Amino acid sequence: MRWGLRPLGPGAATLAVARSLWVPPRLPCRLGWRGTTKRLLVRSVTGASNQLPSSNSGKYRDTVLLPQTSFPMKLLGRQQPETELEIQQKCGFSELYSWQRERKVKTEFCLHDGPPYANGDPHVGHALNKILKDIANRYHMMSGSKIHFVPGWDCHGLPIEIKVLSELGEKAQNLSAVQIREKAKTFAKAAIEKQKSAFIRWGIMADWSNCYYTFDGKYEAKQLRIFYQMYDKGLVYRSYKPVFWSPSSRTALAEAELEYNPEHVSRSIYVKFPLLKPSPKLASLIDSSSPVSILVWTTQPWTIPANQAVCYMPESKYSVVKCTSSGDLYILAADKVASVASALETTFETISTFSGVDLEDGTCSHPLIPDKVSPLLPANHVTMAKGTGLVHTAPAHGMEDYSVASQHNLPMDCLVDEDGIFTDVAGPELQNKAVLEEGTDVVIKMLQTAENLLKEEKLVHSYPYDWRTKKPVVIRASKQWFVNITDIKTTAKELLKKVKFIPGSALNAMVEMIDRRPYWCISRQRAWGVPIPVFHHKTKDEYLMNSQTIEHIIKLVEQHGSDIWWTLPPEQLLPKEVLSQVGGPDALEYVPGQDILDIWFDSGTSWSYVLPGTDQRADLYLEGKDQIGGWFQSSLLTSAAARKKAPFKTVVVHGFTLGEKGEKMSKSLGNVINPDVVINGGQDQSKEPPYGADVLRWWVGESNVFAEVTVGPSVLNAARDDINKLRNTLRFLLGNVADFNPETDSIPVKNMYVIDQYMLHLLQDLANKITESYKQYDFGKVVRLLRTFYTRELSNFYFSIIKDRLYCEKANDPKRRSCQTALAEILDVIVRSFAPILPHLAEEVFQHIPYFKEPKSVFRTGWISTSSIWKKPGLEEAVESACAMRDSFLGSIPGKNAAEYKVTIVIEPGLLFEIIEMLQAEETSSTSQLTELMMASESTLLAQEPREIAADVIELKGKFLINLEGGDIREESSYKVIVMPTTKEKCPRCWKYTAESSDTLCPRCAEVVGGT
Known part of the structure; x- marks a missing residue:
């Protein structure tokens, strides 16, 4: 099939059309010399003519x-998504994973998929993550x-539980745990199906009928086994400790389930704690007749009733000061005297x-309970960054406070219930009041x-919120199950030394997070999760x-799955031999506990269920940066605890997706990018056109994913334009090997044109x-390398030079076959290079390669194959020195046709x-390789200047440094380019100015036409 070009009118030359069609917009010409070295930064083709030929x-x-x-130059409108679906069907996308699993190959590459959360529609963050994984998998598969x-x-x-309950409204209050679980499972399954179909549409290679789900009974059983292994080693224990507690969700939360609101407003206060008994040293410094108060600052006034001590920093300096306005005496850190006086709008002496x-x-x-004593205790957590350098300590409501209480045997009574409301223990004035409000x-x-309040002021600061309800949390002591991080930290950090992190900074971030973590609750x-398999005694504080x-x-x-914990009677949950020891079925002394495991423990034990072989270590974990404190960490900690091994060899961490201006995506801003709309278009397709999945994949591939990744209409349009330029290049390559068969028509490399060898x-x-x-997971660099090659080296340089040879020589002329040999190799390398990123386009190209009678999938035919004999560094000198002269020549005739x-x-x-x-053995030639490269009508190569030079010529001088064999051969040579108008006429067939008259063919064309 010909191109289907519309004739330009009577006598219009097809070659003119081809030239205008195949020469892309050119880069501006400017030589980029480094001193006298020869590297050209931009190859120029200015000077080629686009004028119409004679009739x-x-x-x-x-x-x-x-x-x-x-092969179409562009796929317009719905053509792109429709073509992709056809390609997926025709090229067996759905069978590719199982096909490659059946191959007999020596190496295996394991990428462990961090499980996305099954509670919503697929979003652009999913696209970024899943496509990155797919690019890595496809590369490694093609590599063998x-x-x-x-x-x-x-x-x-x-x-998920909150979403289900909020949808049910008031009806939710009457649901049993089993009913909640049933509805939550149904909800999760629906979300999974939505996400799964999106992932398939994006071209993600997997066996989609065999996935893993954390609600699967076999998965839960593996998880419980890991839990007990850790318990048996003393790494899991039950204790009464302060934890992050969400009153809005009525549950404990792990650090990874918090998000910090920088705009939170607290009512901060300065409080007096009257000094009761000074230390001997302090007694000598103060007048015993004057009352002295310890000065304390806190952002959480509601914790004051639970105060058990005041802490100080032993190494710091403290001062006794006198308030000039009231005459009162206070004790505070010496470094804080000026700032506190300013805050209290007074002066201190x-x-x-x-x-x-x-x-x-x-x-x-105690400032509220006069007969209660609060001791002054040393503590290293006291800082001078804010406040007074003296810290109010409520062991039930602070991690560091708890640590101090443990050392000094202080009471740890909690005055706050699961709803964040003061209990009756707090006293009648506070009972039934929400701690963060009234x-x-x-x-x-x-x-x-x-009379112990000195000042109250509003403070805007960062404060932890429940990541789902978006409401503030409190720290509250309660009986919980903990992992002893202290005992695992050293092992975990040692294991991390052998793990490769990309980017490297992620390793430090992970080590710091592990270091900061005091314990893991x-x-x-809640009801929707894996039960902690423990039985509590009905009357004693004991468990089984x-x-x-x-x-x-x-x-x-x-x-049967973990529902059995709620559906079976307690006596069936215990083995017979244990049941007989604890009261038998009729007088059972124990009841099943109602706590479930943290979902980070759920997903963190996935290595034990999913990873293959006895080693159970993945080559790669690849997730967003939030998983440094989430899945990466819980996976490492559970694996280190259970078997002293890291579950991963390499960890790749990517950034978050943001709007085009670097802003977060939100419905209120209207900047949310829906991957389905990107692929299939929106309701108004003039505003939201269908881009197809490959545009989404190119955006992922070209982004610097190790930082935040921006996406929006202009980013997607640019990606589509890039792909269209690539299609144009591919179309040129495909079109020019239409009559070429590599098996029979290839030219040996040593016999090829120098430019083709180059x-x-x-x-x-x-x-x-x-x-x-690809090996370094730097897909952005892959795209940059490809884009530079197909725009600069191919479209702007090589294609411009070779068109005459391709179009105007005899079909089987070795000169033409040399060029086609190079084009076929270029096509093969380029398609395989972008195949992991653009699988639909790669397969589409393979369907159009003319010498593939029954095209196989590009993914079933291996990675890029090159030959060591292609490597010829000396060729760079030949071509690039000629390019330097060519650019001098073209630069001297701006806007004019070089062929004249x-x-x-x-x-x-x-x-x-x-x-x-x-490049030119004879002295003068109109058909040499040098002439082709210069794009002139004729080239003459001389070792000395001609005796006679016409007056109207252009003379250009230059120098070129030859640098071969790593600097062993260095020689700087001068050259001169003499430019003059040709005296020949334009050939009506090839347009080169090599004919004797305008109505006769040039010698080359006469020979080609005469020989046909």
Whole structure:
């Protein structure tokens, strides 16, 4: 099939159309010399003509070998998504994963899929993550590895439960745990199906009928086994400790389930704690007749009723100061005297200064309960960043406070219930009041009444919120199950030393997060999750859990799923031998616990279920940066605890997706990008056109994913334009190998044109760099390398030079076959290079390669193949020195047709002359490789200047540094380019100014036409 071009009118030359069609917009010409070195930064083709030929050229139209292919230059509108769906069907996208699993290959590449959460529609963050994984998998598969990739979903947890309950409204209050679980599972399954169909549409390669789900009974059983292994080693324990508690969700939360609101407003207060008994040193510094108060600042007034101590920093300096306005005496950190006085809108006179250790053994009165004593205690967590340098300590409501209480045997009574409301233990004034609302107000009023409040002010600061309800949390002591991080930290950090992190900074971030983590609370007070398999005594503070009970429960869960914890009677949850020891079926002393496991423990144990072999280590974990404190960490901690091994060899961390201006995506801003709309278009397709999945994949591929990734209409339009330019390049390549069969028509490399050999030399370098970039998961570099190659080296340089040889020589002329040999290799390397990123386009191209009678899938035919004999560094000198001269020539005739000129190149005898002589053996030629490269009508190569030079010529001088064999051969040569108008006429067939008259063919064309 011909191109289907519309004739330009009577006698219009087909070659003119081809030229205008195949020469893309050119880059501006500017030589980029580094001193006298020869690297050209931009190759120029300015000077080529686009003028229409004379009318009599039409009769030679059929003698010109124009490109032939049915591969379309663009897919417009709905064509793109529709073509992709056809390609997926025709090229067996759905069978590819199972096909590659059956191959007999030596290496296996395992990418462990971090499970996305099954609670919503697929979004652009999913696209970024899943496409990155797919690019990695497809590259490794093409490189000869068997891919192990099992997609999964995180199915349990609070977010799903809350969504289900909020949809039910008031009806939710009457639901049993079993009913909640049933509805949550239905909800999760629906979300999974939506997400799965989107992932398939994006071209993600996997066996989609065999995924893993954290609500699967066999998965839950594996998880419980890991839990018990850790318990058996003493790494899991039950304790009464302060944890992040969400009153809005009525459950404990892990750090990874928090998000910090920087705009939170707290009512911060300065409070007096009257000094009761000064330390001996302090007693000597103050007048015992004057009352002294310890000055404390807190952002959480509601915790004051639970105060058990005041902490100081032993190494810091403290001062006794006198308030000039009231005459009161206060103790605070010496460094904070000025800032606190300013905050209190007064001035302080320093009476004396002493060391923090001198506060030891001192006590003060509780500011709300005068007869209660609060000791002064040393603590390293006290800082001078804010406040007074003295910290109010409520062990039930602070992690560091708890640590101090443990050391000094302080009471840890919690005055707040699961709803964040003061209990009756807090006293009648506070009972039944929400601590973050009315409770705070009442505490402040009580402090005013006791005359211990110095000041209240609003403070805007970062404060933890429940990641799902978006409401503030509190720290509250309760009986929970914990993982002893302290015992695992050292092992985990040691294991991380052998893990490769991309980018490297992610390793430091992960180590810092592990270091900061005091403990991991793994129990939750909800219904939708895996139960903690423990039985609590009905009357005593005792629990039952051992290898017998666990094995029995694991078998039940494996067969029937974790619902059995709520559906079976307690006596059936215990093995018979244990049941008889604890009261038997009729007088059972124990009841099943109601806590479930943290979903980070759920997903963090996925390695034990999904990873293959005895080693169970993935080659790659690849997730967003939020997983540094989430899945990466819980996977490492559970694996380190259970078997002292990291579950991953390499960890790749990508950024978040943002709007085009770097803003977060939100419905209120109207900047949410829906992947389905990107692929299929929106309701108004003039505003939201259908781009297809490959545009989405190109956006992912080209982005610097190690930082935040922006996406929006202009980014997607640019991606589509890039792909269209690539299609144009591919169309040229396909069209020009239409009559070529590599098996029979290829020219041996040593016999090829120098410029063609040079392109193979560049191609091998490109292939090596692209392969290395894929290995480093730097897909953005792959795209940059490809884009530079197909725009600069191909469209702007090589294609412009070779069109005459391709179109106007005889079909089987070795000169033409040399060019086609190079084009076929270029096509193969380029398609394989972008195939992991653009699988639909790669398969579409393979369907159009003319010498593939029964095209196989590009993914079933291996990675890029190049030959070591393509590598010829000396060719760079030949071509790039000629390019330097060519660019001098073209730069001297801006906007004019190079073919209307002839050039004489004068080079002093030496290495440069010998190199250029490779391109033109005879003195003068209109058909040499040098003439082709110069794009002139005729080239003359001389070792000395001609005796006579016409007056109207242009003379250009230059120097070129030859640098071969790593600098062993270095020679700088001068050259001169002499440009003059040609005296020949334009050939009506090839347009080159090489004919004797305008109505006769040039010698070359006469020979070609005469021989046909």
